[in-house]
Amino acid sequence: MRKKFVIFLNGEYKYSQEFMDRLVSEETICFCADGGANFAFQYGKVPKMIIGDLDSIEKRVLEYYKSKNVLIKKFPRDKDFTDFELILEEINKILGNEDFIEKIFVVGGLGNRLDMTLSNLFLMEKYKNIVFLLEGEEIFYAEKSFVLKNKKNFEFSIVPISKNVEKLTLKGFKFETDGIDVKRESSRLVSNVICENEASIEFESGKLIVILKNKNLFIKKFWRF
Structure with missing residues (x-):
């Protein structure tokens, strides 16, 4: 069975609770990149895993997710990949095959920093199931009709x-x-x-x-x- 993922990044959030509740269902597997966990917490969503150097996540949020037995992977601040790409690699490890991925929806992936926004968008060429979501807008990659x-x-x-x-x-x-x-x-x-x-x-x-x-x-x- 193909899986649906939602990744919370640490960008701009202008989503209604209704939008987020419809996006994240019981079957959805959620990941958070460091400060993205703060936003998942605000919307009442519990991720499978939090990944990053943990310098942006609020202490109370981190403690809450620890109490919920959320898997937390801490990486050094100086690393070769962004937190977003580390999550994408983790998803590939879990499934072992990209064919099992239905869609990877990304929220908070745009705004705040132009360098990170562009870096995130160009990752779509490598990970072709990514869809960036704004409320009322979606962005995806295509190389065939x-x-x-x-x-x-x-x-x-x-x-x-x-x-x-x-x-x-x-x-x-x-x-x-x-x-x-x-x-x-x-x-x-x-x-x-x-x-x-x-x-x-x-x-x-x-x-x-x-x-x-x-x-x-x-x-x-x-x-x-």
């Missing part, structure tokens, strides 16, 4: 991270394309709108960061975690 369902009226943007995206065809959008080549520096793929209940994104080669935004923010029927 895909279809979006039940996202009508969502704003849609593509940020190419490879030098070129070849033969890109968009169907079901306000602005459609038919087999165009797009260079990385182009801005023509931002601020599109999905117009159909099923929209297709087809391309022969390229690497993309895709950003979906619900203009009406949090509407329950759209957010099926």
